[in-house]
Amino acid sequence: MHRTIVIMAGGSGQRFWPLSRTSRPKQLLNLASPDRSLLAQAVDRATALVDPRDVTIATARHLVEPIREASLGIPPENVIGEPCKRNTAGCLVYAAASILATTGAAAEDILMGILTADHRIIDEAAFQGTVSAAFEAAAGHPALVTVGIQPTRPETGYGYIETGDRAEPIQGAGTGFPIFRVLRFHEKPDAESAAQYCERGGFYWNSGMFFWRLSSFLGEFEHAEPQFGRACLRLADALRAGDNETADRVFQALPDRSIDYALMENARHVLMARGRFRWDDVGAWDALERSLPRDSHGNVQVGDPVLLDAANCVVVNAPGADAMAVGVIGVRDLIVVVSRDGVLVVPKDQAQRVRDVVEELGRRGAPQV
Amino acid sequence: MHRTIVIMAGGSGQRFWPLSRTSRPKQLLNLASPDRSLLAQAVDRATALVDPRDVTIATARHLVEPIREASLGIPPENVIGEPCKRNTAGCLVYAAASILATTGAAAEDILMGILTADHRIIDEAAFQGTVSAAFEAAAGHPALVTVGIQPTRPETGYGYIETGDRAEPIQGAGTGFPIFRVLRFHEKPDAESAAQYCERGGFYWNSGMFFWRLSSFLGEFEHAEPQFGRACLRLADALRAGDNETADRVFQALPDRSIDYALMENARHVLMARGRFRWDDVGAWDALERSLPRDSHGNVQVGDPVLLDAANCVVVNAPGADAMAVGVIGVRDLIVVVSRDGVLVVPKDQAQRVRDVVEELGRRGAPQV
Numbered sequence: 001m002h003r004t005i006v007i008m009a010g011g012s013g014q015r016f017w018p019l020s021r022t023s024r025p026k027q028l029l030n031l032a033s034p035d036r037s038l039l040a041q042a043v044d045r046a047t048a049l050v051d052p053r054d055v056t057i058a059t060a061r062h063l064v065e066p067i068r069e070a071s072l073g074i075p076p077e078n079v080i081g082e083p084c085k086r087n088t089a090g091c092l093v094y095a096a097a098s099i100l101a102t103t104g105a106a107a108e109d110i111l112m113g114i115l116t117a118d119h120r121i122i123d124e125a126a127f128q129g130t131v132s133a134a135f136e137a138a139a140g141h142p143a144l145v146t147v148g149i150q151p152t153r154p155e156t157g158y159g160y161i162e163t164g165d166r167a168e169p170i171q172g173a174g175t176g177f178p179i180f181r182v183l184r185f186h187e188k189p190d191a192e193s194a195a196q197y198c199e200r201g202g203f204y205w206n207s208g209m210f211f212w213r214l215s216s217f218l219g220e221f222e223h224a225e226p227q228f229g230r231a232c233l234r235l236a237d238a239l240r241a242g243d244n245e246t247a248d249r250v251f252q253a254l255p256d257r258s259i260d261y262a263l264m265e266n267a268r269h270v271l272m273a274r275g276r277f278r279w280d281d282v283g284a285w286d287a288l289e290r291s292l293p294r295d296s297h298g299n300v301q302v303g304d305p306v307l308l309d310a311a312n313c314v315v316v317n318a319p320g321a322d323a324m325a326v327g328v329i330g331v332r333d334l335i336v337v338v339s340r341d342g343v344l345v346v347p348k349d350q351a352q353r354v355r356d357v358v359e360e361l362g363r364r365g366a367p368q369v
Numbered sequence: 370m371h372r373t374i375v376i377m378a379g380g381s382g383q384r385f386w387p388l389s390r391t392s393r394p395k396q397l398l399n400l401a402s403p404d405r406s407l408l409a410q411a412v413d414r415a416t417a418l419v420d421p422r423d424v425t426i427a428t429a430r431h432l433v434e435p436i437r438e439a440s441l442g443i444p445p446e447n448v449i450g451e452p453c454k455r456n457t458a459g460c461l462v463y464a465a466a467s468i469l470a471t472t473g474a475a476a477e478d479i480l481m482g483i484l485t486a487d488h489r490i491i492d493e494a495a496f497q498g499t500v501s502a503a504f505e506a507a508a509g510h511p512a513l514v515t516v517g518i519q520p521t522r523p524e525t526g527y528g529y530i531e532t533g534d535r536a537e538p539i540q541g542a543g544t545g546f547p548i549f550r551v552l553r554f555h556e557k558p559d560a561e562s563a564a565q566y567c568e569r570g571g572f573y574w575n576s577g578m579f580f581w582r583l584s585s586f587l588g589e590f591e592h593a594e595p596q597f598g599r600a601c602l603r604l605a606d607a608l609r610a611g612d613n614e615t616a617d618r619v620f621q622a623l624p625d626r627s628i629d630y631a632l633m634e635n636a637r638h639v640l641m642a643r644g645r646f647r648w649d650d651v652g653a654w655d656a657l658e659r660s661l662p663r664d665s666h667g668n669v670q671v672g673d674p675v676l677l678d679a680a681n682c683v684v685v686n687a688p689g690a691d692a693m694a695v696g697v698i699g700v701r702d703l704i705v706v707v708s709r710d711g712v713l714v715v716p717k718d719q720a721q722r723v724r725d726v727v728e729e730l731g732r733r734g735a736p737q738v
Contacts, residue, residue, distance in 0.1 A: 018694065306729045308722065325387065325711035325737035327726030330719045334700070338712050342694035343705070345714055350699045353677065357696030360675045368694035 001139055002105050004054040005046040006095040008088060008208075009039050009067065009117040014358045015284045018342030019318050021369060027117040028066060031282055031291070038282065039117045043072040045124065046115060049131060056080060057117075058095040083248040088208075089262035090254045093228050096214055097235035097247075107214035111139055114210040119281055120291055126277035131209075133177030134273035138211035141167065143269035144220055145211040146182065148204025149279045154194035157283065159206035159260065160186040162197075167271050182270035185260060204272065207279060210259070216269075224266035228254065284351040285335045285344075288314050305336070314348065341368040370508055371472055371479050373423040374415040375464040377457065377577075378408050378436065378486040383727045384653045387711030388687050391738060396486040397435060400651055400660070407651060408486045412441040414493070415484060418500060425449060426486075427464040452617040457577075458631035459623045462597050465583055466604035466616075476583035480508055483579040488650055489660055495646035500578075502546030503642035507580040510536065512638035513589055514580040515551065517573025518648045523563035526652065528575040528629070529555040531566075536640050551639035554629060573641065576648060579628070585638075593635035597623065653720040654704045654713070657683050674705070683717065710737040 013025035020026050027039040036044070039057070046055045052074045059067055061081035068076045082094050092114060099110060113135055121127045130147055138145045148161040163180035185206065189197065197203035212220075221229030231250050238247040264270060280290055292300045299310055303317025305326035311333075317326045318339040326338050335351055337344040342361075344354060361369045382394035389395045396408040405413070408426070415424045421443045428436055430450035437445045451463050461483060468479060482504055490496045499516055507514045517530040532549035554575065558566065566572035581589075590598030600619050607616040633639060649659055661669045668679055672686025674695035680702075686695045687708040695707050704720055706713040711730075713723060730738045 017696075304733070306726050306733075308725055308729070323710075323737070325730050325735045327386070327711065327713050327715070327723070327730070329713075329715040329722050329726060331703070331714060331716065334714070336712070336714050341692075342696065343707050343712050344696050344698075345700060345703070345705050346696070346698040347700060353698050354696070356677055357675050357698060360677070361694050361696070364673070364675075366694045368692075 001111050002054070002103055002109055003050045003111045003113070003135060004056065004099050004103070005050050005113045005115060006056045006058055006092065006099075007039070007042050007046060007115050007117050008091055008095075009042075009057050009059040009063070010082065010085070010091060011118055014355045015352070017354050017358045017369065018337060018339040018344055019316070021341060023062065023066065025063065026282070028063075028070060031288065037070070038120065039067065040070065040072050041121070042115055042117045043074060045121065045127065045131075046113075047073060048128060049113070049135075053078070056095055056099060058082065058091050058098075060085065083251045085256070086251065086254045087256045088259040089225075089228055089257040090251065092210075092217075092259055093232045093254065094235060094251060096217060097232050097239055100214065100232075100236035101239035107218055110214040111135055112212055112214055112217065113138075114208075116208045119207070119279055122278035122280065124277075127275070127279075129177065130273050130275040130277060131211075133179065134209070134211040136177075137167070137179045137271050137273060138213060138216070141269065141271060142216050142219070143212070143271045144216060144264060144267050145179070145271045145273060146264065147207045147209040147211075147275050148180075148272045149207050149275045149277075151198050151203065151205055152278075154191065154198045155205065156189055156191055156194050158281065159188055160194075160197050161204045161206050161272055162186060163202050163204065163272055178274050180272045180274065182272050185265050204274065205279070206260070207275060210264075211273075217263075220267040220269070221263060223268060225257070225262045228257075228262055284354065285314055285316070285337060285346075286348045286351040288316070289348075303338075305338075310334070312348075371423070371474050372419045372482070372504060373425065373468050373472070373479060374419050374482045374484060375425045375427055375461065375468075376408070376411050376415060376484050376486050377460055377464075378411075378426050378428045378432070379451065379454070379460060380487055383724045384721070386723050386727045387706060387708040387713055387737065388685065390710060392431065392435065394432065395651070397432075397439060400657065406439070407489065408436065409439065409441050410490070411484055411486045412443060414490065414496065414500075415482075416442060417497060418482070418504075422447070425464055425468060427451065427460050427467075429454065452620045454625070455620060455623045456625045457628040458594075458597055458626040459620065461579075461586075461628055462601045462623065463604060463620060465586060466601050466608055469583065469601075469605035470608035476587055479583040480504055481581055481583055481586065482507075483577075485577045488576070488648055491647035491649065493646075496644070496648075498546065499642050499644040499646060500580075502548065503578070503580040505546075506536070506548045506640055506642060507582060507585070510638065510640060511582070511585050511588070512640045513585060513633060513636050514548070514640045514642060515633065516576045516578040516580075516644050517549075517641045518576050518644045518646075520567050520572065520574055521647075523560065523567045524574065525558055525560055525563050527650065528557055529563075529566050530573045530575050530641055531555060532571050532573065532641055547643050549641045549643065551641050554634050573643065574648070575629070576644060579633075580642075586632075589636040589638070590632060592637060594626070594631045597626075597631060653723065654683055654685070654706060654715075655717045655720040657685070658717075672707075674707075679703075681717070 011025040013020040055074045057079045064081040162183045167179040218229040298312040300314045305315045308329045314335045316337040380394040382389040424443045426448045433450040531552045533552045536548040587598040667681040669683045674684045677698045683704045685706040
């Protein structure tokens with residue numbers, strides 16, 4: 001069985017403006033660690049599990065070169081650029097086709113694990129254990145295997161996985177790792193539902209990580225959304241033949257669908273490996289509070305800003321903006337980010353709205369997005 | 370009688386950081402007008418009253434060249450740099466000595482008007498009327514003449530002048546402009562005292578503008594603080610002889626005193642010309658609200674910042690920082706200033722505290738102050 005890992009890294013670079021930009025998305029930033037980008041950390045985790053030649057990074061075409069230049073330790077040709085944006089279903093169809101074309105193995109013999117590049121994993125050892133179990137479950141069952149994270153709070157920002165019984169132990173597998181049958185997926189809930197999920201138990205955060213045999217992936221698509229699986233095979237043929245024009249045309253014809261909608265929610269056999277590692281969706285600037293130390297007034301400081309009577313703030317003077325001095329006085333719960341491209345000021349509880357600023361700057365034709 | 374005007378322009382450039390800097394103080398910024406600095410406006414007012422050759426700008430040595438380069442319409446040699454900081458008393462002693470040395474006239478024949486460079490004058494015509502009357506009063510009385518502004522609110526940020534009777538009309542002067550005897554000066558009051566001053570009447574804001582014959586200036590110093598007047602004469606001799614070393618040494622020996630403490634409060638004969646023009650001490654960033662238009666949400670915007678749900682804010686994206694985009698979301702009553710040197714975030718009611726930031730940056734050895 002040929003184990004491969006695909007890292008999805010097609011982010012748009014809006015949520016961490018002005019540090020992120022279209023050409024420098026979140027995954028390439030050293031947000032949670034002083035010297036490794038989120039993507040570099042994801043690659044490190046992947047190459048601890050499979051050979052670097054079997055790690056694929058799937059991203060947007062304009063990000064292929066920046067990612068190759070980041071020298072993350074995998075062959076440059078393993079950084080593949082989707083012809084256009086077709087959401088996560090399109091991304092995984094394209095990555096699967098690329099793996100089929102380059103390995104030459106049969107779909108039945110290819111195990112494909114999908115990791116994301118925009119999360120922070122705090123307990124690496126527990127993570128590796130969960131992923132190994134998910135790989136084994138995907139090898140031993142004709143099912144799609146997802147990873148669910150044990151919730152630690154009634155978070156409304158994540159989707160939830162509702163589970164049923166434990167799956168039967170896999171013949172010959174020794175981990176004894178708990179694998180559950182998935183009953184259904186729930187979209188991001190309201191606060192009341194989230195509280196119920198946490199109280200009832202058996203509900204897990206949907207991590208966006210998946211594991212399957214390529215044959216299971218294609219088979220479940222044939223059931224749920226036949227056009228995706230068929231496009232995958234046609235793409236693989238075109239890529240194998242070096243016919244990029246056909247490949248692009250086939251891909252562009254796909255609808256824009258997430259893998260959850262297009263496949264997972266309608267698949268017949270879905271299992272979940274329970275992840276007990278701590279996991280953080282580094283979603284927006286306020287997430288820095290969860291990964292970086294605070295000073296005695298509750299402020300997270302990056303760079304060397306001057307803070308006077310500021311409390312519970314996130315103040316970032318980004319590398320590259322070091323010609324700028326930053327002074328923040330007498331404010332609370334505020335995010336202030338300064339980069340060479342711009343300045344953002346927003347209350348922490350509105351951190352998501354940075355997208356609105358980026359969109360408005362785009363409308364104005366500003367070059368800094 | 371030889372009329373001269375001295376513009377005091379020795380500001381330290383702290384209060385409008387990060388737009389102002391040590392090398393680019395407030396007076397040289399276009400804060401209240403889109404195309405004229407405060408200093409340029411002060412020169413315009415002075416040259417409407419006296420010949421440009423009789424306008425002197427007194428400033429710090431390191432600002433002489435930047436001010437000369439600003440080509441304000443007066444001879445370059447009329448921009449004079451004090452050897453070191455000796456407050457407003459030292460500044461005026463130095464300027465008076467320079468005028469004595471260069472005009473060659475007797476102190477009795479020189480009328481000296483002192484204007485400031487850090488105020489905005491809204492009613493120019495009324496201003497000109499007041500200053501003309503002050504000049505005439507200084508010519509007709511052996512007194513120091515100050516300009517008091519009719520208060521429009523119980524401001525605690527200004528000093529007050531308490532007046533008594535009207536001075537006798539000056540023989541031969543036709544303006545009939547009200548000139549009052551000054552009873553005493555009051556420092557910046559607390560809120561209760563300020564309210565009393567406004568209620569009682571006869572109290573005026575101290576504008577920091579003065580008018581006197583040079584002989585009155587020297588004579589009152591002989592009474593109040595003899596060392597200043599004597600230093601003035603020694604300085605004039607040294608400057609006349611081109612002996613800058615002696616001039617610097619005499620100046621450096623002066624104590625650091627404001628003209629109010631060293632002279633005005635202890636002078637025997639002080640008059641006040643009542644100014645009814647609107648006048649604004651452009652003291653800190655919050656002052657921009659009083660001189661620039663607001664948008665429908667009460668925000669003052671300079672440059673092209675993106676404001677989303679911001680209200681009653683002052684947001685400045687300074688010229689020269691135009692490579693930076695600025696996004697401000699969901700805040701009220703906040704000042705955000707972005708320049709090529711730095712970023713300031715401070716609530717409007719704490720605008721004065723920008724000095725603390727500049728001092729802290731200085732302690733850190735930051736080059737941006």
